[in-house]
Amino acid sequence: MTMGTLPDWIAAAAALGALFAAIGAGRQAKRLFDIERGRDHAVEERRSRSQAESVAAWVAAQITDPKPISYGVVVRNASEDVVYDIDVKVSDKFDRDVSNLHLQILPPGSFYVAQAGKDWAFAAEVQSFSEEIRPVTKSAKIGILNLEFRDAAGSKWRRVNSGLLEPADGATQQ
Structure with a gap:
């Protein structure tokens, strides 16, 4: 070999x-x-x-002259796409049982929805009001407890009262 x-x-x-x-x-x-x-x-x-990240909500007061002040929620969609199935859980200063604000659709823009007893009025663009719409920033009793919505891609999101944004119901982002 x-x-x-x-x-x-x-x-x-x-x-x-x-x-x-x-x-x-x-x-x-x-x-x-x-x-x-x-x-x-x-x-x-x-x-x-x-x-x-472009969707948020906060409690606001519609300043009318003369008083009373009416409270409501500003819901803002700063994106270029529509969001869907918006649910906002709100606490009010009287600890009343306020129903959740539900919107089927939220186009881009900022919309004010006045609180009408335990229910809610129709959403209107903030710019359409002649009265001042002022954010409620110093009250510990009045605030947004939870904001949930579905984005244009179908993903569900939750923004909690601390402002943290997270996928809702353990849903994964698409």
Whole structure:
């Protein structure tokens, strides 16, 4: 049995070197693929949250002359797309059982919805009022407890009274 010629050994060493180079290149390609996949996931998550981050609600007072002041909620959609199934849970200064404000659809813009006893009036653009609509910022009793809605992509979101935005009902963002 012969050990082969020198050219055979050189060819075998070159083939072995090419194999190791291919393995190294494959590992590097996988690392780069994982990095790009992570970037794509982060971009998709930011895109998914971008509309949700543009939706907010706060309690406001409609300043009329003479008094009384009427309270309500300003619901703002600063995105370019409509949001759906908006539910706002509000606490009032008298600790009354106030029904949730529910809107089927919220186009872009800022809308004031006056509280009418335990119910709510129709939403109207804030700019359409001649009276001042002032945010209630110093009351511990009056505030938004919870805001839930569905974005244009179908993802459900919740903004709690601390302002934290999270997917609603454990739903994953699309």
